[in-house]
Amino acid sequence: MNYILGIDLGTTNSCVAIFENQSPVIVPNKEGSRITPSVIGFTEKMEVLVGHIARRQAITNPQNTVFGIKRLMGRKFDSSEVNSMLRTLPFEVVKAENGDAWVEIMGKQYSPQEISSLILKDLKENAEQYTGTEIKQAIVTVPAYFNDAQRQATKDAGTIAGLEVLRIVNEPTAAALSYDMGNLRGKVAVYDLI
Amino acid sequence: MGKKKKNKALGNDAVPTESSAMEPVEAPEAPEAIEVDGPVLEEEPEGMGLVEESAVSESEDEDLIPGTTDLADQMTQLERETHELKETLLRKMAEFENLKKRTAREKVEAVRYGTAEVLTRLLEVVDNFDRALLLTPDSEGFDVYSFYEGMKLISKHLLDILKGEGLIEIAPAGEPFDPFFHEAMMREESADFPDNTVVEVFQKGYKLKDRLLRPARVKVALHPEKVVEPEEMGDQGESTPEENES
Numbered sequence: 001m002n003y004i005l006g007i008d009l010g011t012t013n014s015c016v017a018i019f020e021n022q023s024p025v026i027v028p029n030k031e032g033s034r035i036t037p038s039v040i041g042f043t044e045k046m047e048v049l050v051g052h053i054a055r056r057q058a059i060t061n062p063q064n065t066v067f068g069i070k071r072l073m074g075r076k077f078d079s080s081e082v083n084s085m086l087r088t089l090p091f092e093v094v095k096a097e098n099g100d101a102w103v104e105i106m107g108k109q110y111s112p113q114e115i116s117s118l119i120l121k122d123l124k125e126n127a128e129q130y131t132g133t134e135i136k137q138a139i140v141t142v143p144a145y146f147n148d149a150q151r152q153a154t155k156d157a158g159t160i161a162g163l164e165v166l167r168i169v170n171e172p173t174a175a176a177l178s179y180d181m182g183n184l185r186g187k188v189a190v191y192d193l194i
Numbered sequence: 195m196g197k198k199k200k201n202k203a204l205g206n207d208a209v210p211t212e213s214s215a216m217e218p219v220e221a222p223e224a225p226e227a228i229e230v231d232g233p234v235l236e237e238e239p240e241g242m243g244l245v246e247e248s249a250v251s252e253s254e255d256e257d258l259i260p261g262t263t264d265l266a267d268q269m270t271q272l273e274r275e276t277h278e279l280k281e282t283l284l285r286k287m288a289e290f291e292n293l294k295k296r297t298a299r300e301k302v303e304a305v306r307y308g309t310a311e312v313l314t315r316l317l318e319v320v321d322n323f324d325r326a327l328l329l330t331p332d333s334e335g336f337d338v339y340s341f342y343e344g345m346k347l348i349s350k351h352l353l354d355i356l357k358g359e360g361l362i363e364i365a366p367a368g369e370p371f372d373p374f375f376h377e378a379m380m381r382e383e384s385a386d387f388p389d390n391t392v393v394e395v396f397q398k399g400y401k402l403k404d405r406l407l408r409p410a411r412v413k414v415a416l417h418p419e420k421v422v423e424p425e426e427m428g429d430q431g432e433s434t435p436e437e438n439e440s
Contacts, residue, residue, distance in 0.1 A: 021294060031405070031406055032405055041373070049373060053373045053374055054373070056373045056376065056377040056378060056409055057371070057373035057378055058378070059378040059379070059380065059381060059414070060371060060373075060378045060381060060390060060414050060416075
């Protein structure tokens with residue numbers, strides 16, 4: 001069976017589903033939760049913690065815990081969006097050679113794509129464990145306002161995680177598609193609250 | 195039946211370029227019905243007479259082409275096999291649908307009544323509370339100390355039942371902080387403990403067998419030597435990760 005993952009790569013939480021027997025199934029993570037916080041923690045021994053575990057140690061390790069990386073995806077360090085974020089982020093954001101906003105953890109620089117790939121990889125592994133098969137392809141959702149650079153960055157994150165991103169779908173489109181799949185009860189308005 | 199099949203095999207030979215898209219009803223004598231579809235066969239009975247006629251009229255060809263009978267036999271065989279496979283497939287699909295429905299129903303039942311066994315065991319605890327609460331502070335011979343002892347016993351009984359079900363307590367005071375089972379609620383400067391030691395447990399955590407039910411909520415020691423670092427970072431160290439989320 002060739003599964004294609006459906007991934008909601010969120011700012012705060014992420015979620016992965018597979019399509020089985022004509023219906024989508026949300027894959028629970030190793031802790032049994034259907035959502036995984038989009039948080040990555042690096043320990044002193046350079047171990048990578050993902051999700052709930054990373055979030056639980058955030059207070060003890062603020063400089064080395066990255067959250068909300070989606071807001072840096074495909075953005076320039078000098079952009080006004082990144083500038084306004086800098087003051088509130090406990091981890092260090094630096095300017096990469098190509099002008100992009102990257103993060104620096106214990107002297108090592110990571111692109112937002114790399115950080116996101118760690119989340120995607122975790123979701124992929126959970127799904128592989130759940131289905132008992134290797135999974136190589138995914139569809140990832142992005143905010144409707146994402147520009148080309150941000151969409152490409154999301155695709156790159158997938159590639160780094162070992163996933164071929166077959167399609168990037170707008171989040172409101174994905175929501176609308178879900179209603180097409182038989183979730184429709186009455187009239188529905190889909191809107192994307194940023 | 196055999197005749198019909200033969201005819202079809204024949205037709206196949208006689209008019210190889212005939213479009214298979216032609217409707218059998220429109221041209222009953224056209225031998226295009228190469229398709230071995232079960233349903234198509236069943237739709238044809240009206241045309242049967244004509245088909246058979248053509249079979250008769252072309253029967254000479256049958257003799258002229260050697261090996262035709264073999265082909266016809268093969269066709270018959272293949273048609274039978276296809277039919278059987280289709281039947282099997284339909285049956286399996288129905289079986290699978292039933293299995294899916296039954297599994298879903300069983301899952302609902304398991305969720306609805308799965309707690310029955312544990313609840314039955316917990317009833318003993320409820321009984322004990324009932325007995326204890328028969329006495330009120332106004333009752334004759336009410337003794338706070340024996341009441342307290344009784345409560346302790348009931349509490350132990352309850353925990354024993356829960357532990358028997360696989361509940362494991364997480365109370366990590368004095369242990370190194372471990373994000374896999376603990377949740378850091380705050381840090382406190384302390385020279386008495388090594389860095390990253392749990393100095394206080396606000397709320398105990400619990401595991402069910404190997405799965406975490408709830409992390410222990412703890413206060414974690416921050417060694418004074420380490421405090422220098424966040425100060426260097428300036429005002430950046432102030433915010434918490436939970437802020438500014440959309």
